[in-house]
């Protein structure tokens with residue numbers, strides 16, 4: 001029997017720094033099976049980013065449990081979380097968050113090296129990813145020399161360099177024009193077909209149409225959780241035309 005890639009039990013986040021506590025996530029129970037592509041939707045302020053950040057250990061939970069690859073994660077120290085993240089979790093954000101003074105090559109190799117890969121393995125993965133993402137000729141560029149779409153593709157390569165158990169994406173196309181959005185979605189769809197588990201926050205119903213399961217949050221609670229029937233071809237690209 002396979003175990004869940006990610007699991008939460010009664011996960012809660014309260015931001016209590018301000019005058020009034022904000023209950024951002026209220027008791028979320030979630031099981032993510034290997035290979036699922038989940039879109040997280042819901043209105044602004046419904047807790048999407050908070051939930052996904054907690055799943056990756058970027059935001060501490062207030063109470064509840066988080067399990068990553070069958071291991072309890074919410075009780076880990078910050079440094080142990082960082083280690084787990086390097087090995088198991090890839091992140092892509094709306095703003096690309098590349099290291100400005102490093103080349104594309106170094107941006108992509110760094111997480112693999114930090115995750116314990118040998119220089120040879122890091123180089124091989126980088127070559128493969130940049131090739132797959134059509135970025136080989138940009139390998140020596142710095143982020144400032146790249147378009148937004150190219151930067152997001154580099155961010156995707158970086159997030160995948162560790163061969164993570166799960167890719168967490170927070171509005172990955174939120175800052176892109178329609179052509180670059182299509183390119184990034186095509187890539188997400190491709191890695192999903194290759195077996196990558198993905199959880200993606202999006203406001204865009206067309207983007208969510210790529211996923212095979214859509215979770216809707218409202219006021220920090222899951223109010224809908226539905227699997228989308230795939231076409232007979234087995235592709236999930238039923239809503240956005242990725243050709």
Ligand SMILES: Nc1ncnc2c1ncn2[C@@H]1O[C@H](COP(=O)(O)OP(=O)(O)OP(=O)(O)O)[C@@H](O)[C@H]1O
Nearest residue numbers: 015022023024042043044045046047048049050051
């Ligand atoms: N660091 C913080 N301190 C206090 N409150 C916060 C913090 N981060 C988020 N919040 C609040 O938590 C709630 C959930 O925010 P969150 O960003 O997770 O929602 P979201 O669904 O991702 O919104 P959006 O679609 O606008 O990005 C909101 O009320 C927000 O104002």
